[in-house]
Amino acid sequence: MKAMRLIPLLLVLIFVSCKEERLSEMIIYGSNIYTVDDQNSKVAGIYIRDGLIEATGTKDEISNYEKEGVEILNVGNAFVIPGLIEGHGHFSGMGNMLQNLDFLQSKSWQDIVKQVEGSVAKSETGEWIYGRGWHQDKWNKAPDHNFNTYPKHTDLSEISPDNPVILIHASGHSLFANAKAMEIAGITQETPDVGGGHIVRDENGEAIGVFEERAMGPIRKAYQEFLDKRSQQEIDAAWNKSMELAMQECLENGITSFQDAGAKFHELKRYRQMAEDGEFKIRLWTMVRHSSQEMEGKLAQYKVIDAGDGFYTCNAIKTELDGALGSYGAWLLEPYNDKPNFTGQNTTSTEEVQSIALLARNNDMQLCVHSIGDRANRETLHIFYNTVRAEEDRRWRIEHAQHLDPADFDRFLESGTIASIQAIHCTSDAPFVIDRLGEKRAREGAYPWRSLIDHGIPIVNGTDVPVEDINPMENYYASVTRKRSDTYMEFFPEQAMTRLEALRSMTIDAAFAGFQEDKKGSLEKGKYADITILDRNLLECSNSEILKTQVLYTIVDGDIAYKK
Ligand SMILES: [Zn+2]
Numbered sequence: 001m002k003a004m005r006l007i008p009l010l011l012v013l014i015f016v017s018c019k020e021e022r023l024s025e026m027i028i029y030g031s032n033i034y035t036v037d038d039q040n041s042k043v044a045g046i047y048i049r050d051g052l053i054e055a056t057g058t059k060d061e062i063s064n065y066e067k068e069g070v071e072i073l074n075v076g077n078a079f080v081i082p083g084l085i086e087g088h089g090h091f092s093g094m095g096n097m098l099q100n101l102d103f104l105q106s107k108s109w110q111d112i113v114k115q116v117e118g119s120v121a122k123s124e125t126g127e128w129i130y131g132r133g134w135h136q137d138k139w140n141k142a143p144d145h146n147f148n149t150y151p152k153h154t155d156l157s158e159i160s161p162d163n164p165v166i167l168i169h170a171s172g173h174s175l176f177a178n179a180k181a182m183e184i185a186g187i188t189q190e191t192p193d194v195g196g197g198h199i200v201r202d203e204n205g206e207a208i209g210v211f212e213e214r215a216m217g218p219i220r221k222a223y224q225e226f227l228d229k230r231s232q233q234e235i236d237a238a239w240n241k242s243m244e245l246a247m248q249e250c251l252e253n254g255i256t257s258f259q260d261a262g263a264k265f266h267e268l269k270r271y272r273q274m275a276e277d278g279e280f281k282i283r284l285w286t287m288v289r290h291s292s293q294e295m296e297g298k299l300a301q302y303k304v305i306d307a308g309d310g311f312y313t314c315n316a317i318k319t320e321l322d323g324a325l326g327s328y329g330a331w332l333l334e335p336y337n338d339k340p341n342f343t344g345q346n347t348t349s350t351e352e353v354q355s356i357a358l359l360a361r362n363n364d365m366q367l368c369v370h371s372i373g374d375r376a377n378r379e380t381l382h383i384f385y386n387t388v389r390a391e392e393d394r395r396w397r398i399e400h401a402q403h404l405d406p407a408d409f410d411r412f413l414e415s416g417t418i419a420s421i422q423a424i425h426c427t428s429d430a431p432f433v434i435d436r437l438g439e440k441r442a443r444e445g446a447y448p449w450r451s452l453i454d455h456g457i458p459i460v461n462g463t464d465v466p467v468e469d470i471n472p473m474e475n476y477y478a479s480v481t482r483k484r485s486d487t488y489m490e491f492f493p494e495q496a497m498t499r500l501e502a503l504r505s506m507t508i509d510a511a512f513a514g515f516q517e518d519k520k521g522s523l524e525k526g527k528y529a530d531i532t533i534l535d536r537n538l539l540e541c542s543n544s545e546i547l548k549t550q551v552l553y554t555i556v557d558g559d560i561a562y563k564k
Helices: 002-006 009-022 059-063 091-099 109-122 154-159 179-185 214-228 232-252 265-276 350-362 374-387 406-415 423-437 439-445 449-454 472-481 499-505 508-512
Strands: 025-034 042-049 052-057 070-074 079-082 084-089 129-134 165-169 174-177 197-201 207-213 255-263 283-288 304-306 312-320 366-371 397-400 418-421 459-461 531-534 551-556 559-563
Touching: 025 059, 025 531, 042 059, 052 059, 084 091, 084 459, 084 508, 091 129, 091 232, 091 255, 109 129, 109 154, 109 165, 165 179, 165 214, 174 179, 174 214, 179 207, 179 214, 197 214, 207 214, 232 255, 232 551, 232 559, 255 265, 255 312, 255 508, 255 531, 255 551, 265 283, 265 312, 312 350, 312 397, 350 366, 350 374, 366 374, 374 397, 374 406, 406 449, 418 449, 423 439, 423 472, 449 459, 459 499, 459 508, 472 499, 499 508
Parallel strands: 025 070, 025 079, 084 255, 129 165, 255 283, 283 312, 312 366, 366 397, 397 418, 418 459
Antiparallel strands: 025 042, 042 052, 079 531, 165 174, 174 207, 197 207, 304 312, 531 551, 551 559
């Protein structure tokens, strides 16, 4: 305002009239508008002005704002809720997957080979084919040529003799390569296994095409070299395309905000530029992910809150202490039930995580640590408690907080730690959790949402897209039923959330987990007009109806960004 006083009156008048032209006003009327405020109030109308919620109330109260130029959206009995927040996903990873082949829904290896064949036909000789999301446990028939449930590369090598193929496993912890990719990466029968990795070989010692953990290195490197050869123009075009696809995917799913669980400096630069250029269609909140050494002295350059009119924030750091449960990477207090004498992987040293914790504290940023096993969770809580206390309101987060020793719940409270859970992982993992942990540990501490909530520990819910599909209805269904949507297999339903808790975990509680509850997460005066409108009432419909839910409108910053 100070600067404005210096501007001649004429300019002020021009500025004001321009501003007025941009000003948009809308009223939403409906019989199922849930504000998700502290009392979970229902209202009959919302008045939106210039991207913000100006008022909520009865039909009579809101009708006072009706005048020429105010758009009126009457949604009848549709379910109106605060814009959904994806609490833990990988934004550029999702965009990348949408641009490439996606196998999350593939039901057999034969289907995947067919998808790759389609891509090969459209590609130039030598161009890499990239895909992600295959999972042998999701196939309803075994591959024609297989070894220990894994497919052999033969089929892929036959249909793609000249194009290297790299297919990342759904977990991200292994990949599949065809003969051409292995040739370029220099993999031969003599290539030894590296520490922390494994090249899967058949009875003759031939690599079948599957590379686990660190053994993925040479194939990934060869692919990266191909990517690096692209011109700047090609790199920019691919980035823009992936961003466009990722934003569209969010809007189609009713998601107005996305919490990105780990971006590199070069991505953060691009995000910030996008925000400043007004290119974001959803709001992005990111965690920066680098080693303590790489971040030392650099964080101030990247830390930013509400850039581009509240569309971009980077005020958190991501690191991890262990791997995933399925691949025995979760770091456990006691050995695996189905791998005696083995307690999992500590992937980043506790000293390094402690150094990162100090960086987070000194830069006044949130710290988000990936911890899956009970040992990793305990170590993380120890580091948090060493560095911050609940009274300081730092809102540090454990990403996944998947398997906990009940003795550690109090430490969450003492350190003010948030459990960042992904409900859909529970039902995806359900078929193997008891094998890994045994019945007792699985029942008492695996995906223990009810216990967390009853202890008063804040939670935030996400999907970990592209590890899982971003679909919030699948995630909501898993949250309240703990059942798989395909086989209806159930995993300790006593730990389910209530309908309202699950809704809060994707709205106001998610906003809280990013220090944004004063701006979003509920439909209240002064907050962003980010609103999701669904075709049925998620608080009242039957369980099976949840999965049929359609997004009718996604409203971001007061504008209809998606309409069915
Ligand atoms: Zn993740």
